[in-house]
Amino acid sequence: NRRIVLASRPEGEPRPENFRAETAPVDAPGPGQVLVRVQWLSLDPYMRGRMSAARSYVKPVGIGEVMAGGGVGEVLASNAPGLAPGDIVMGYFGWQTHAMADAAGLRKLDPAEAPVQTALGILGMPGMTAWTGLHNIGQPKPGETVVVAAAAGPVGSLVGQIARLRGCRAVGIAGGAEKGRYLVDELGFDAAVDHRDPDMAGKLAAACPKGIDVYFENVGGTVWDAVLPLLNDFARVPVCGLVAAYNMTELPPGPDRTPALMRAILVRRLTLRGFIVWDFNAQEEAFRQEVGAWLREGRVKHREDVTEGLENAPEALIGLLKGRNFGKALVRVAR
Numbered sequence: 001n002r003r004i005v006l007a008s009r010p011e012g013e014p015r016p017e018n019f020r021a022e023t024a025p026v027d028a029p030g031p032g033q034v035l036v037r038v039q040w041l042s043l044d045p046y047m048r049g050r051m052s053a054a055r056s057y058v059k060p061v062g063i064g065e066v067m068a069g070g071g072v073g074e075v076l077a078s079n080a081p082g083l084a085p086g087d088i089v090m091g092y093f094g095w096q097t098h099a100m101a102d103a104a105g106l107r108k109l110d111p112a113e114a115p116v117q118t119a120l121g122i123l124g125m126p127g128m129t130a131w132t133g134l135h136n137i138g139q140p141k142p143g144e145t146v147v148v149a150a151a152a153g154p155v156g157s158l159v160g161q162i163a164r165l166r167g168c169r170a171v172g173i174a175g176g177a178e179k180g181r182y183l184v185d186e187l188g189f190d191a192a193v194d195h196r197d198p199d200m201a202g203k204l205a206a207a208c209p210k211g212i213d214v215y216f217e218n219v220g221g222t223v224w225d226a227v228l229p230l231l232n233d234f235a236r237v238p239v240c241g242l243v244a245a246y247n248m249t250e251l252p253p254g255p256d257r258t259p260a261l262m263r264a265i266l267v268r269r270l271t272l273r274g275f276i277v278w279d280f281n282a283q284e285e286a287f288r289q290e291v292g293a294w295l296r297e298g299r300v301k302h303r304e305d306v307t308e309g310l311e312n313a314p315e316a317l318i319g320l321l322k323g324r325n326f327g328k329a330l331v332r333v334a335r
């Protein structure tokens with residue numbers, strides 16, 4: 001078993017030396033367990049949080065422990081009813097080539113239904129984040145304007161496509177002209193804005209002539225600064241992620257803008273609500289039914305950014321936090 005462990009906690013941007021590759025023996029599965037050969041590892045922004053010791057909604061990875069992560073793989077040996085060698089399963093296997101897993105925590109996949117790695121993207125955790133956050137908190141109504149950032153990624157790209165399917169105007173914010181063209185030409189967004197454009201705020205205002213009714217918050221930072229003045233009365237803001245801040249080591253210099261923010265929330269009666277995807281676990285089946293059907297019918301599209309080889313996962317995660325990925329970030333661990 002080859003695996004990648006957390007060697008040290010990063011200060012700011014993670015660096016290759018924060019990770020270490022190791023080999024370890026592979027055991028036989030105990031009662032209720034299966035041995036899995038990992039084929040796909042999912043890379044996700046939350047992994048930056050797990051590398052840090054700061055308080056969060058889940059405990060950090062310990063120094064010397066295998067980096068956490070979701071994956072898809074093939075059962076090699078089973079000591080659990082209902083799973084047999086050759087079955088393809090999704091689970092939280094971590095950054096390693098082989099994993100011992102409790103069968104209870106696994107989801108068996110049907111390769112005939114959809115490519116199995118979609119269980120890590122549009123039909124998995126990121127897709128469910130988009131679908132549940134937008135519906136439960138964003139509550140988009142036909143004719144409204146929905147804005148989302150990190151819009152070319154697995155969460156944002158689905159948020160914008162659902163907004164269109166619900167009859168809304170969808171505006172995506174992404175880094176670079178190529179991602180912007182993809183949003184408009186391939187995914188059917190109404191407009192795209194580049195967050196590195198020096199006039200991002202002006203371009204966003206032009207793209208939202210009737211203001212913003214739903215802002216699906218994935219990034220924070222300068223994008224949030226551009227969005228806040230455009231939010232309409234009673235706008236809803238699902239607070240999903242703040243990737244612009246994940247590598248931050250201290251608060252940005254003043255002035256303190258909290259009073260201005262609180263006043264905007266009061267005067268414009270804004271709803272800002274944070275959520276973690278598993279808050280809506282009861283809706284998992286409904287999510288998979290609806291998005292699964294859309295995917296089969298070609299009404300939603302998705303895109304993958306595949307890195308070959310487990311040893312390249314650290315660089316790929318470092319890149320993901322800077323927008324180097326274009327689509328759902330995956331590592332092909334084995335074929």
Ligand code: NDP
Nearest residue numbers: 045150153154155174175218240241242243244276277323
């Ligand atoms: P992405 O694949 O979209 O990757 C993150 C993207 O963020 C990068 O590709 C980059 O795209 C963009 N980005 C990075 N830095 C900045 C910045 N300073 N300003 C603007 N954009 C930036 O990730 P996901 O779709 O997997 O996740 C999107 C968000 O959803 C993340 O914040 C993540 O933490 C959150 N999330 C939350 C969950 C929850 O339960 N609350 C569950 C899953 C995800 P670009 O090229 O456009 O800059």
